[in-house]
Amino acid sequence: MRWSKFFIPTLREDPADAEVISHRLLLRAGIIRQLSAGIYSYLPLAQRIALKVMNILREEMNGIGGQEFFLPALHPAEIWKESGRWSAIDDIMFRLKDRKGAEMCLGMTHEEIFTSIARNEVRSYKQLPLVWYQIQTKFRDEPRPKSGLMRLRTFTMKDAYSFDVDEAGLDRSFEDQREAYQRIFTRCGIEFAIVEASSGAMGGTASNEFVARTPAGEDLIATCSNCDYAANVEKATSRLPVIEDEAGPAAPEEFPTPGVRTIEDLTTFPGGAEASRQIKSLVYMATIEDEARPVLALLRGDHQLHETKLADGLGATAVRPAQAEEIRELLGASAGSLGGVGAKERATAAKSKLFIVADLGLKGRRNMTTGANKDEHHLRGVDIERDIKPDRWTDLRTVSAGEHCPRCETGVLDVYKAMEIGHIFKLGTKYSKSMGAHVLNQDGKEVPIVMGSYGIGVDRIMTAVIEQNHDADGIIWPKSIAPFDCVVTVTNIKQEELRAAGEKLYEDLGRAGLEVLLDDRDERAGVKFKDADLIGIPYRITIGKKAADGVVELFERRSKTSEDVPLADIVARVQSLALSGL
RNA sequence: CGGAGCGUAGCGCAGCCCGGUUAGCGCACUAGUCUGGGGGACUAGGGGUCGCGAGUUCAAAUCUCGCCGCUCCGACCA
Structure with missing residues (x-):
């Protein structure tokens, strides 16, 4: 891709409305633009990044036997009435009527739709277990959208659902998802924690929340200094010193x-x-x-x-x-x-x-x-x-930092801010019972399907990655989801020999299977360096003064170190680097 | 939903209190000249329903009222 033709509207100054770091950088780096509160357009860079994230999601979901669907975003009210959530959920659901006056809504999640497919088509335990998923736009009329892509009204989510004949099956499906989630977030370069959390109106028996630590986060997480206890404060407990009251009067x-x-x-x-x-x-x-x-x-x-x-x-x-x-x-x-x-x-x-x-x-x-x-x-x-x-x-009490861990003897709780990036739920039979999704088990008895539900926000992955991977100059994309593997910066495009060397290197790198951005703009070198740092491409190859001697400069965005590399070696060098580590 | 703030060129802002020529500055943009390794200089330009609507006034970006939008804090957050 040629930078001169690629739409990357970078901003020199911070947009006034952006407070949190990820929001500022997403705007400044020309990745997104706002359409309305909590509604953003993905510009070409965003789309490239999102596709990389989605690929990781697909690989890991397929890896545990998942099958990808694509379900409607527009739903009839009836199906939500069947599960009881049409009335249980309040203003957060976008509701509308069609021309005949029939009630409809925009999907905020898809338990009902997947359950109805299972109900109509799945008859026997022999067809189970199933893992169905999709990557879809969700709609939620958040009372307070905020912080760029952190809390959106329309967002992209990977939602997966498991169907098993019994609790033991659900436990296995849940564990599969849990492990897949750990691989997904690790591959995306996110430092995360798995915490106990409230299941809320989702219902169900158990849930694990995946959170990424960042000061911009909206959740508070309590962790133990000693053991692996970690919980959202909406769930966290602590051990209090025992109080022995002296006897009081016989009556108040x-x-x-x-x-x-x-x-x-x-x-x-x-x-x-x-x-x-x-x-x-x-x-x-x-x-x-x-x-x-x-x-x-x-x-x-x-x-x-x-x-x-x-x-x-x-x-x-x-x-x-x-x-x-x-x-x-x-x-x-x-x-x-x-x-x-x-x-x-x-x-x-x-x-x-x-x-x-x-x-x-x-x-x-x-x-x-x-x-x-x-x-x-x-x-x-x-x-x-x-x-x-x-x-x-x-348990009704909010824990505080410094209290004793509920799990171990010596640990003390720390409380930090984090953002939710994924949530996995054991739903049990909440939806299969209310919607009548049954199968015959091995004994020929009709039983409700035991379900799980597993969500990851694509936009939140991007947000968390930036929150955790940036410096004063801009974003530092992990290699796995960077919009390009490297950028070839021609310091002065008007010097024909530099331009020619850049074009050739661009083609050679592309032939080697790398995604390359060629900065062929007629800008000063400083501008190009600043932009490359801002949008956070992992490697920059600068073609400048030393090109005449057959030498280019290889700059690593994360470490900000650079070295001279013979032009003859650069393709192999970048190729091996791009495939290793984060 | 409660509280606060903001809305003037693509972006960042000044002007508003105390109404009065042609609404200004920086960045970005266009043309040209010079320059060419960390957001370059000069010259000449283009770009504005001052969020929308009413009202007050000889006169409104400026005062009043209503509405809309956005941001932040809180409530809330399948």
Whole structure:
């Protein structure tokens, strides 16, 4: 490819709207352009990179027996109603109507479509296991698209689905995918971690999230300094020092606390209690099976609730903090004076049914202080199991850096930012049951197909690679997904002998099977060097002053080192380099 | 959805408060001359519905109202 004819609109200055590094470099290097919030056009460089990524995805999916499909992006509502997700998913789905008024949507994922194919065509366990996948555009009406290709409204995803006759089969399929994912991210030059994560509204029994560490990431990951424990904070736990409370009174004692609104207030109030001896009481409205239910969540005073944990712990599709009026109606007090003692009875009196869920960190605690459900009054001497009797104990707390690892003896947790690049789920029979996808097993019995679902964002791979592979001068593409293997830079295109040498080398490299960009623009050498660094081609071969002596310069983008190489050797040299390492 | 900011040439910005010639600067672009190894110099040019719509005014990029779009923080994020 000749640079003079290839569309690479590089930018000298940083675009004002781009904050994160990958976004800035994608724009400056002429790789993408924005069409609308969360919607980007792929320019020729982007397309070359994306195709390389997709090739790796295909090789690894095919390598574990995957078969590539291409499914519609436009779906009828019916199929989403069958799985129950038409109503379970809210505004994030793009919905539309056709000319007849029939409801449709743009696919945000394809469980339903693949399941319906399996349901119609697969009859016997003998046809299983199956691994079906596709690389497709997905649509999600994100409430807040951001950071270039990191959070998009239309994006490209490789989504794979496994179909097995039983759980053991699913375990094998899941492990195959897990290993394939590790190979994929390694080949793409991404430093990643596999973490435990919430399955969210996806449903299912287990999931692993693949994340790439970057300050621009939106997820928080907790890892152990000692063992291999790693989890998204929406799932992470830690080991707390055991607290032995001294015995309290036989029953809670109410006391007035004028002016006390917060946990903090009560720590300094005379007769109050330190935060770790208080019970934090939060009222939430949870959507459980399409029904809004009030929930009282209890945590230790110095602990932070994690809303995803609350939703997961309740089996809710959504949770939101209750509003002040809702709280008063339910418990007869304002948020600063709430507590679990007698809360259910009060709610019942208000013709409502309150569910109480308590964080495991409160288990066995007694002689605690909490609100009295009476403005500016609190209770001391509360024994949680005796006086509150929560409906459920579960993990609700957000872990913090420095806490002890839940898995090993000596480890301490570190918390860092990362972006999600892939997610694999054991779906089980959620979709096969709701949509009636069954096979006959070996005993001639009809059983629901056991499914898994496995996604990788192509755009996010590009983003993560740039986040992790760049310097002050631009992108440093790993060889595996670089848009070109090398660039031949002719320092002065007006010097006929240099131009001729460049043309010849360009052809020789191409014949050797390399993807070459020939910088034949009538620009000064400095401009060409800056552009080559910016777009991040792994190798640059400069044809300049020494060409008359049969010598060219070989520059490696990643190390920024260069060496003189005889023109006669350069093709073989670049060929061997391009095939080795990252 | 809550909060903040921005919208003037392809990109980055000034002008707006305090309304008043022909709306300016840098980069990029076109032509020419010189130059030619880390974003070169000079000369001459082209390019603008000042986001859109109403209003106030003799007069609006500038003031007022409404709308739209984009960015950031938070909520949210199959």
